[in-house]
Amino acid sequence: MFSESARCIVLVGAQWGDEGKGKITDVIAEQATIVARYQGGANAGHTVEVGEEQFILHLIPSGALYPSVRCLLGNGVVVDPWTLAEEVDMLEGRGIDISRRLGISWRAHLVLPYHKLLDGASETSGGVQIGTTRRGIGPAYRDKVARAGIRVCDLVDLSALRPMVVERCSWANSRLGAFGSDDRANATEIMDHLESVAPSLLTRAVDVGDEIRTALNARGRVLLEGAQGSLLDVDHGTYPFVTSSNTTAGGAAVGVGIGPTVIDEVLGVVKAYTTRVGNGPLPTELKGEEAENLRTLGGEYGATTGRPRRPGWFDGVVVRHAAAVNGLTALAVTKLDVLDSFDELKLGVAYEFDGADQGGFPARTTRLDRVVPVYETLPGWKRSTTDCRTMETLPEKARAYLRRVESVSGVPIRYVSVGSGRSQIITV
Numbered sequence: 001m002f003s004e005s006a007r008c009i010v011l012v013g014a015q016w017g018d019e020g021k022g023k024i025t026d027v028i029a030e031q032a033t034i035v036a037r038y039q040g041g042a043n044a045g046h047t048v049e050v051g052e053e054q055f056i057l058h059l060i061p062s063g064a065l066y067p068s069v070r071c072l073l074g075n076g077v078v079v080d081p082w083t084l085a086e087e088v089d090m091l092e093g094r095g096i097d098i099s100r101r102l103g104i105s106w107r108a109h110l111v112l113p114y115h116k117l118l119d120g121a122s123e124t125s126g127g128v129q130i131g132t133t134r135r136g137i138g139p140a141y142r143d144k145v146a147r148a149g150i151r152v153c154d155l156v157d158l159s160a161l162r163p164m165v166v167e168r169c170s171w172a173n174s175r176l177g178a179f180g181s182d183d184r185a186n187a188t189e190i191m192d193h194l195e196s197v198a199p200s201l202l203t204r205a206v207d208v209g210d211e212i213r214t215a216l217n218a219r220g221r222v223l224l225e226g227a228q229g230s231l232l233d234v235d236h237g238t239y240p241f242v243t244s245s246n247t248t249a250g251g252a253a254v255g256v257g258i259g260p261t262v263i264d265e266v267l268g269v270v271k272a273y274t275t276r277v278g279n280g281p282l283p284t285e286l287k288g289e290e291a292e293n294l295r296t297l298g299g300e301y302g303a304t305t306g307r308p309r310r311p312g313w314f315d316g317v318v319v320r321h322a323a324a325v326n327g328l329t330a331l332a333v334t335k336l337d338v339l340d341s342f343d344e345l346k347l348g349v350a351y352e353f354d355g356a357d358q359g360g361f362p363a364r365t366t367r368l369d370r371v372v373p374v375y376e377t378l379p380g381w382k383r384s385t386t387d388c389r390t391m392e393t394l395p396e397k398a399r400a401y402l403r404r405v406e407s408v409s410g411v412p413i414r415y416v417s418v419g420s421g422r423s424q425i426i427t428v
C-alpha cells in the first residue's frame with residue numbers, strides 16, 4: 001500500500017509475465033491518484049476480477065475500475081489506436097466511464113497495421129521463432145529506435161504525416177516480400193483509419209511526466225504498472241526470447257518521463273510457482289502430466305492469445321535476478337491457492353552447470369538451456385487458503401513455504417494473493 005514515504009510505486013512482474021500484475025494493481029489502485037503504464041503495448045493481458053465480473057485489459061491501466069483514478073499511457077508504451085478504441089468501448093459498454101480519465105503521452109509511438117504484418121511474417125519466415133503475441137510490438141519498437149516511428153504528436157498535422165506513412169509502408173512491404181509474405185500494407189487505408197481515430201487520440205494527448213509531477217506535488221499517489229515480466233526485459237531477460245521493451249523498474253522512469261529519484265518503492269509480483277508463454281528457456285519447467293495438472297489448477301492459458309502457458313516450480317534464481325535488476329523493495333506472491341492440493345512442492349534455490357554451482361543468472365540462452373535446478377522439497381498444506389485474509393489463518397506449512405520464497409528471493413513479502421477476486425488478498 002501507499003504510505004507517506006512511498007507515494008510513487010513501480011509494480012513489475014518478476015518472472016516471465018502473467019504473474020497477476022492486473023490483480024495486484026487493482027488492489028493498490030484503490031488508493032491511487034494516477035495509474036500509468038510505462039512500456040509494452042497490447043501484448044499485455046492484465047486480468048481484474050470484481051465480483052462476478054472479469055475484465056482483461058491490454059492497454060488501459062488496471063486502475064481503470066476505480067472511477068476516481070486517472071489512467072495514463074506513458075511515452076514508453078506503443079499504442080495500437082484500434083485496440084485502444086475497442087478497449088475504451090468495451091469498458092464504456094460495461095458501465096466504466098473511462099473516456100475522460102484516460103491520457104496518452106504526446107510522445108508515445110503508434111503500432112500500425114504494417115507492424116503487425118511484420119511481426120507475423122518474421123515469426124513464420126524460418127528465423128528464430130520467439131513465439132510473440134503478434135501484436136506488432138517488436139517492429140514498432142524497432143521503428144522507434146531506428147528513428148522511423150510515428151508518434152501521437154504526428155497526428156496533429158495529417159498532411160505532413162501522409163508522406164511518412166507512404167514511405168513506411170513501402171519499406172514494410174519490401175521487408176514483407178523478403179520474408180516471403182504475400183501480405184502488403186496499404187498507405188491509403190492506414191491514413192483513412194488514422195484520420196478517423198486522430199481526433200479522439202488528440203483530445204487525450206497529455207504530458208504524462210508533468211501530470212505525475214503535479215499529482216505528487218499535490219500529495220497524490222502514483223502507481224506505475226509494468227507489463228510483461230523482468231525475464232522478458234530486452235536487456236535483463238532471456239534474450240532473444242524477450243519482448244522489445246525495458247519491463248524492469250528502470251524503464252518506468254524513462255517510460256513516463258520522470259527522474260528515477262521520484263520512485264519510492266518497487267513491488268515485484270511473483271506467482272507462487274512459475275509460468276512462461278512463448279519460446280525460450282524455463283529451467284524449472286514441468287513436463288507431461290505434472291505440467292498439465294498445474295496448468296489446469298492455475299487456469300494457465302494466455303489472457304491475450306489463449307495459448308497454453310508452460311508451468312514450472314518456483315525458481316529462486318530467477319526471482320533473485322529480478323530483485324537485483326529492479327531493486328525490488330517488496331514482493332506480492334500470487335496464486336498461492338493454486339498449490340493448495342499438492343502433497344509436496346519443489347522450490348528451485350540454485351542452478352548447477354556441469355556439476356558445479358552456476359552462481360548468478362547466466363546471460364547466454366544456450367547455457368540456461370543446460371543448467372540443472374537444485375530443488376528443495378517442502379510439504380504441501382493440503383487445505384484451502386482461498387478464505388484466508390491474514391498470515392495467521394494460513395496453514396503453518398503454507399507460511400513455511402512463503403518464508404522460504406522470501407529467504408530464497410531475498411525480498412520481504414508484502415502481499416499474498418489467494419484467489420483472483422479483489423478481496424482475496426493478505427497484507428503482511
Ligand code: GDP
Nearest residue numbers: 018019020021022046047303335417418419420
Ligand atoms: P498479469 O498479466 O500479470 O496481469 O496476469 P494475467 O491476468 O495474465 O494472469 C493471471 C491470472 O491469474 C488471471 O486469470 C487472474 O485472474 C488470476 N489470478 C491472479 N491472482 C490470483 C490468485 O491469487 N489466485 C488465483 N487462483 N488466480 C489468480
Ligand code: IMO
Nearest residue numbers: 017018043044045131132133227228243277278
Ligand atoms: P503480461 O503483461 C506473458 C511474451 C510472448 C513472447 C515474448 C515476445 O500479460 O504479463 P511480444 O509480442 O512482446 O513481442 O512477444 O514475450 N509476452 C508475454 N508473456 N505475459 C505478457 O504480458 C507477455 N507479453 C509478451 O509470449 O514469448
Ligand code: MG
Nearest residue numbers: 018045046303
Ligand atoms: Mg497477462
